Amino acid sequence: MYAADVDDDSDATESSASKSQKTSKVSALSETKTEPRQATVISILPQSKQPPPPKKAEKTEEGISVRGNQFVALVHRKAVNKGDLTVQKGDVLKIHSIREDGWWMAETAKGERGMVPKNILRHCATSEEKPKKQQLMKPESQKPKKTVRVKSPPKRRKIDPDFHNTLECHMSLRLSESNWSFHDLFWNSRLKTIQKRHVFTCKMFRIEKLMKYHVAGQPLGHYIRMCLFDKSANTGRQVVSNYHYVCPQFVQNGIWTFAKKKIPFRPQFKPEFFVRSNYKMHKVVLRFEVISLLKEGNLPVRHAKSFFTEIPILDERGQSLLKNGSRNIVLEAPNVAYNGDTPTMAIHISDIPRRYVRFCDMLPDVLIWNPSFFRISAGYRVGLGHFVRSRQDPTCADATYDALLGLFPIICDQPDMLDLLIMACSKRKLNFNVMDANFVEDFSQNFLVSVFGIHQLVALPKYNMWNQATMEKRETIFRAVLDQLDTNIQNPLQFQTETKVRPLDLTQLGVDLCGVHAID
Secondary structure: OEEEOOOOHHHHHOOHHHHHHHHHHHHHHOOOOOOOOOOOOEEOOOOOOOOOOOOOOOOOOOEEEOOOOEEEEOOOEOOOOOOEOOEOOOOEEEEEEEOOOOEEEEEOOOOOEEEEEHHHEEEOOOOOOOOEEEOOOOOOOOOOOOOOOOOOOOOOOOOOOOHHHOHHHHHOOOEOOOOOOEOOOOEEOOOOEEOOOOOOEEEEEEEEEEEOOOOOOOOOEEEEEEEEEEOOOOOOOOEOOOOEEEOOOEEEOOEEEOOOOOOOOOHHHOOEEEEEEOOOOOOEEEEEEEEEEEOOOOOOOEEEEEEEEEEEOEOOOOOEOOOOEEEEEEOEOOOOOOOOOOOEEEEEEEOOOHHHHHHHOOOOOOEEEOHHHHHHHHHHHHHHHHHHHOOOOOOOOOOEEOHHHHHHHHHOOOHHHHHHHHHHHHHOOOOOOOOOHHHHHHHHHHHHHHHHHHOOEOOOOOOOOOOHHHHHHHHHHHHHHHHHHHHOOOOOOHHHHOOOEOOOOHHHHEEOOOOOOOOO
């Protein structure tokens, strides 16, 4: 049906003589035959039965093309003249014919017919047939539009669904619930450093051996994943910390053995890790998951979780259940019936070494990580503390761009690059025992000439601790950077300037107080 979308303002003030003319037209519209002088009347019958007569372009500016003749009344209207139809709000009307002056012949569900103004009707479009605007006049020639350049804000990096389980999220600066202070970072004005945070759980773990582990097929690799797990789900998520990974050095005859010494640029082989938790809920446990990498045909590599175990941390009174010493833990199979030998994992629990306590107390309240990074992570947190102290407007949430503060949390998920930072600081003999403003400046400078200078290199492959070839290629680049620092102290960035790099994403260098990591 084609209906002219032009209202005649004279309808409200038309005289009684025009009303009588309208009444005569109503009787003419009810007949099947149309007089020649009524060429402006458009029928709503299908086009195959009765094609609509041509219309003059100067009288019709724009139209609406719809299918179906069901309309609904938007308001209540009482019949004023003979031939009008009284309608109630919400009545569904069937339209039989329309006119250019805006009066349509409608029929109610009771069979009553009469004229109603179109401006009180709305088309009942079905889900499959929606009205669409259609130009009835001859379209004008389109002129090329002027291109206007506008400044658009930089696109944020895509956030993965498991972003809250990464070190980037837990190491970033986070606001408290009131948004007026920070969650676990406070400045101590007397000591001129950040305030140490004592938590309910702070222990060191070491995985010594995994025995009686057998898996079908030829796995490409194995690893153990640790996290804090909320069995009550009161926090909204079951995993309430970051994931930490430990890989065995050798797997033979169902026995996993782990490295005794630190392997440079292979932090995933270090069997030691620490757990910091400020949860005072007895249902928050430490979860271990044994995972194997399986490859079947042309399908992608699958991370198959085979066994797990959960270690309680606190009792119902909030007292620690983690006693120092060694213990053997029997693993469980998740939701499957397992008839083979039950794997057993031997672990050792101890307190944080005294030389690391001051660094550990500077870290976030909830964290599972490698103890090799105590010093550099504490140095980053002290840098954040100086940033908080020196803010001119504490209520301002504008992003502050700083290479160390913005990029360090992202690099935390690439621990081999943190090994590079440790070695660079060692070559410069950086003193971590005195963390003042001069230390922050020196630490930031070491970060710039090492990690910041190569994290965007084209030749640097993406971090993948399960791909041996990738890790070896990354190690080659890291050692080249260290050699450059030894031979050319005056120009430490020479290696970076002679190598292709990707464009720098400035959004990675911002301490964003309104980002997804800042407000949890």
